[in-house]
Amino acid sequence: MTGVLSVGRPTRPDSAEPSETPAHPGKGLAQDEPLIFELGGWDKSGVDFPTEARGAGLDASDLEGLMRAAPPRLPGLSEPETLRHYVRLSQKNHAIDLAVYPLGSCTMKHNPRIGEKLARLAGFADIHPLQPIFTVQGALALMNELAHWLKTLTGMPAIALSPKAGAHGELCGLLAIRAAHEARGDARKTVLVPTSAHGTNPATAALAGYQVAQIAQTADGHVDLADLAGKLHPDVAAVMVTNPNTCGLFERDVIEIARLTHEAGAYFYCDGANFNAIVGRVRPGDLGIDAMHINLHKTFSTPHGGGGPGAGPVVLSAALAPYAPVPWLTHGEAGFDLTEEATGEAGSSLGRMCAFHGQMGMFVRALAYMMSHGSDGLRQVAQDAVLNANYVKARLSGVMTASYPDGPCMHEALFDDRWLEGTGVSTLDFAKAMIDAGFHPMTMYFPLVVHGAMLIEPTETESRRELDRFCDTLLELAAAVRAGDVERFTGAPFHAPLRRLDETLAARKPRLTWTG
Amino acid sequence: MRYLPLTDADRADMLAVIGASDIDALFVDVPKSARLAGPVDLPGHAGELAVERALGALADRNRAAGAGPFFCGAGAYRHHVPASVDHIIQRSEFRTSYTPYQPEISQGTLQVLFEFQTQVAALTGLSVANASMYDGSTACAEAVMMAARVTGRRKAVLSGGLHPHYASTTHTLAHSAGVETRRLAVAIDAERAVVEAIDTQAACVVVQTPNVFGAVTDVTAVAEAAHAAGALMIVVTTEAVSYGLLRSPGEMGADIAVAEGQSIGNGLNFGGPYVGLFACREALTRQAPGRLCGQTVDAEGRRGFVLTLSTREQHIRRDKATSNICTNSGLCALAFSIHMSLLGGTGLRALAEENHARARALHGALASTPGVEIITPRYFNEFAVRLPKPAAEVVESLAAKGVLAGVPFSRLDPEAGLDDVLLVCATEMTTARDIAAFAGALKAEIAP
Amino acid sequence: MRFTKDHEWVELAGDTATIGITAYAAEQLGDVVFVDLPAAGKAVKPGDALAVVESVKAASDVFAPIGGEVTAANDALSGAPQTVNDAPEAAGWFVKLKVADAAEVEVLMDRAAYDAFLQTL
16 A cells, blocks of 8 residues: 555544534624525525516527426525625635735735726626627737736746646646657657645646656755656656745756756746746746746735636747647737637647636736736845745744755745654644634645645735734744643634534535535 | 835844845845846836726727627627625635635635535536536536546547537647547537447547537437447536526436536636536546535534545645646636525526527527528527628628627637638627617628 | 555455455554445456555555455445444455465565564654
8 A cells, every 4th residue: 555644634523423413603793604505595586687587478489398397496595695695604714814824835915906906897807708809909918918027027938828727737838848749759758746746746747648757855855856867768758846846945956957857858847836936036937947837826916716716827938839729819910819720820739728818807917916016026026925934934943843944945934743743733733723823824734745744935915013923823832832732732723613624524425515 | 015015124124033144145046047136127116006007008998898789609608797796706705715725714615615516516407516617618628538537438529519619628638638539520400410429439428508509409319329338428518597498417318517607607808717617427426626515514513614525636646636626716606606696596597588588589680681591490598690701701890880799600610611600699688779780780791 | 364565464265365454554544535446357466556545635555465356345335434444454354356376475474574564664
């Protein structure tokens, strides 16, 4: 058997009494809220239609035999009930607008509201993707401007805007690499990925039809060059490296990684999830990369929305540019144009990654963010992000164990659970106690290369006051660990809308929909 | 800078705490040759007003759908979204939260996902739905790859009625994963030819209803043929409002149903962000892509929700995951779910009936326009017409006169030889005046 | 009962071997929530993927410790995966194999050797 999770993380609370009867105790203004299916409203609607549309006057006899016997069995709510339902639910969520959201590798920064305002302009929000090209010149100009900013910031000659999130961008990059190898009759089978990589990297490589081989990591948290060199055989299509990496460190040998990769006839894919640490200070193009996706929902601050939507444009080197997916944004005599088919001038294109042209709503927000900061402000973004992470690392080191204490980190600080050894408190317990203290936990148990990982990414939009409040709280919690106040941790959280949830029950007896 | 709280004094103090001489000392791992001495060659920072003016000017160069008569569909539909939907999705706790990795402080998002999954399952007539995909086209590609895993077969049959963007997306994504797609000839009644193309090599057959020409078909016979050959049937829907009126994919025998959910709760947005719906039979759950939210209890026995069956996903299974998807379309799924909660089943039915009625009104107007031949027999809110001249030329000309007359089929598939075919759509947004303006302009345009 | 360094056990009776994961492995996995078992008739060589055992946060491949043909899978685990935690080396068995070469079993560790191996981890 392989792959046993050695960190031993419990996934069900000790005191769980599986119960089918929900209790609704309610606490102060923290309202309990049933499911919409439990609020009645089976024959109700919160939307009014002209009377003739109310079933009576409308003839749909032409669809005889193709119609549902009855409307879908779903409840409707009046507008006041709807507002109550969702506002109550919203109050059970943490948000970046409430406090620091220190999830390492996630770049939870402030989301400027100007992006929301601009994305709602009718000229962006109310245009159809297949309107005649001459009626959407402003939208294409915006895409062109966004492309210019992203290419300039990365120092790369080409870009594909259509990928819809980071993992979709990774796939786009690997498919371009695959197409480039196939075009020269050199189909290859393997992609090398470091052990510290995001799970999307190996998953994407497999989806792109490659076998995945791992590259070892050195004791100080970097790609092991000797191991890489040994594995770069002629069957390797690409090396995927996150830089800065998931330990929060800049791969100082990155230029050599690129050289070795190219020498072996492979391409260098850079996972740009952590671009926030270096934007304006380093152009990945100067490091020798061939492709990199940019999470607009991280570095360029489009909101995460509880899990999306994101946007994952991919910058490409000159060698990969001919294989970029359609649509291609081109400059015609009458203005901007779109090449939407992988034929003719785009005959080498890898094809289409999705319907239409990409996440326009995210493009507007990201460009507004970049223009607001400007080239000077974006450089300051990276500097403040790195400064804040190093400040947190400096304040917590000595109490918590930093995994890589020597030298600076980049945008995130990695700690492990050595300092918790023998205390009876785990990384999970510590994280849950942070909730009681008013903070969202950091990323836990990732990256996999250290034991009981705690990965803290404060981002540049935290004030020193908020950072101090955060660090003071963690130090106070650490003192409680050392004082032996184990109960405060192992039972936590006590003050959240719910106590620890029974994930084992959820997985053993999946209930994925309401069934009455 | 208005988004950066640190002052220079803060920065100096913090560097002292860190023990670094200056900010450059923190970037010491960057190779010297790659260190930029100053800002890159892009404009400097700008105030909010300046950014509003610059991007507002770009917005003004687009012709908004609402600025005049509008008849475009073909995978993106213009519907009315109640004001409360946009108000709710702008709440900080929804808009600025992350994927719900800490369930104790993410119950808002998690309960919404559970409700969303239940709504999608009810609409598609299947028992399980996931927490969303990027959009309908990528959901279609994921469904095909899932069918290949379930059946152990490597071939997918795509109906010629499938939206061409969906077909090409599916080909791109499935091909490298070792699944070959066979797209059948494009035709209004393409579903007829599907049954004969199914063989025991096929992992699945993909049919769309209403199809890209707007044609509504009963695909029960396709399901029977697929199942007899040991293949799955995947039903694609690009217009989710049609669920209100038409038989569901599940009722017609679908094993997997995917859809573009944009029509409910989400605007046109020039093609994105949208929200992919994904539902399947319960027995297939462990091969499904994407996140699943499930019900459980907390330490005090109270009902709560968590992300579950995560061993399918990339962050645990890595190269053996069912998909590489991580970020999905959470906030668009929320918008969908709120709009659906307002509508309810009866409201969706009424909305669907109204859409159909408007399309019939459009049908009537165009049918009486000389030179226009209506070629979609039975439709929901969208149908195809044949014009006496290239549809793209007609659309360009009418757009110059203020009428967005629909989508020329050649825009979606220039190789199909259907240059004279125009796809037109009407929704509850379409007024009688719009229809009259369109019919009048079209009559003048194609008059001999 | 014989053991492997991958924390699997094999018990031979006649030419049929019963295979499962050890108590140590079950403990390390935490709450088992799902076991993906092969169909009867599947032929395996030593080292082939035989089953997948899942906890909430991990999925682990179980490799065939010996070669043979699967004659039965423990279908009771689909409704009661917790049996793997409750009785890993008894009712929580995974599959029965018709053994190709009994000598493959003989070279595996006995209980004492496995216990000693666990001490080294």
